[in-house]
Amino acid sequence: EAQVTQNPRYLITVTGKKLTVTCSQNMNHEYMSWYRQDPGLGLRQIYYSMNVEVTDKGDVPEGYKVSRKEKRNFPLILESPSPNQTSLYFCASSPGLAGTDTQYFGPGTRLTVL
Amino acid sequence: TQLLEQSPQFLSIQEGENLTVYCNSSSVFSSLQWYRQEPGEGPVLLVTVVTGGEVKKLKRLTFQFGDARKDSSLHITAAQPGDTGLYLCAGSHNNDMRFGAGTRLTVKP
Numbered sequence: 001e002a003q004v005t006q007n008p009r010y011l012i013t014v015t016g017k018k019l020t021v022t023c024s025q026n027m028n029h030e031y032m033s034w035y036r037q038d039p040g041l042g043l044r045q046i047y048y049s050m051n052v053e054v055t056d057k058g059d060v061p062e063g064y065k066v067s068r069k070e071k072r073n074f075p076l077i078l079e080s081p082s083p084n085q086t087s088l089y090f091c092a093s094s095p096g097l098a099g100t101d102t103q104y105f106g107p108g109t110r111l112t113v114l
Numbered sequence: 115t116q117l118l119e120q121s122p123q124f125l126s127i128q129e130g131e132n133l134t135v136y137c138n139s140s141s142v143f144s145s146l147q148w149y150r151q152e153p154g155e156g157p158v159l160l161v162t163v164v165t166g167g168e169v170k171k172l173k174r175l176t177f178q179f180g181d182a183r184k185d186s187s188l189h190i191t192a193a194q195p196g197d198t199g200l201y202l203c204a205g206s207h208n209n210d211m212r213f214g215a216g217t218r219l220t221v222k223p
Binding site: 048090098108 | 144
């Protein structure tokens with residue numbers, strides 16, 4: 001089954017404790033991205049990647065890191081999480097540019113930083 | 115900054131009614147997409163429109179892209195409880211993609 005998977009689905013952590021949210025897609029898509037979704041603000045893009053070893057900042061990259069060592073995986077790293085990073089996070093992938101191709105979203109990771 | 119404003123923010127209607135939700139911006143987009151998101155899940159693409167004035171139909175859903183490619187509307191005919199969800203529009207220009215905050219639709223049986 002074609003899908004985007006994220007782990008964990010739920011995470012509660014404390015300020016400053018490094019964490020990684022994994023994202024994997026099995027559709028051989030070139031383009032992957034991370035979003036955060038907050039009430040009243042919609043989805044905001046954190047980082048995106050157009051191919052292996054190619055990553056770019058989105059609208060809200062501060063406090064986040066990503067890597068794209070393999071085509072299928074695009075982990076999101078929070079080196080020192082803070083409470084304002086409490087949010088619902090989505091990973092997405094698409095064959096080409098997100099605006100013209102269908103973007104497939106993962107099920108989301110709800111992160112709480114205390 | 116390309117901002118997308120969606121209206122209304124919330125909409126609650128009875129089954130069988132028609133409705134229209136709007137997505138507006140002061141910026142021009144090369145394409146615009148509509149997604150539906152259900153609780154506990156990621157957004158799912160409904161449609162992509164790329165040409166000014168374009169109209170696309172998906173069963174009871176009609177999508178229109180404004181002539182100037184700055185706005186879009188989604189019209190649902192004879193809404194059903196299964197249409198309940200968060201409807202998001204997303205505009206794209208070059209590699210930049212922006213989402214609106216969404217319209218939360220509830221269709222009561």
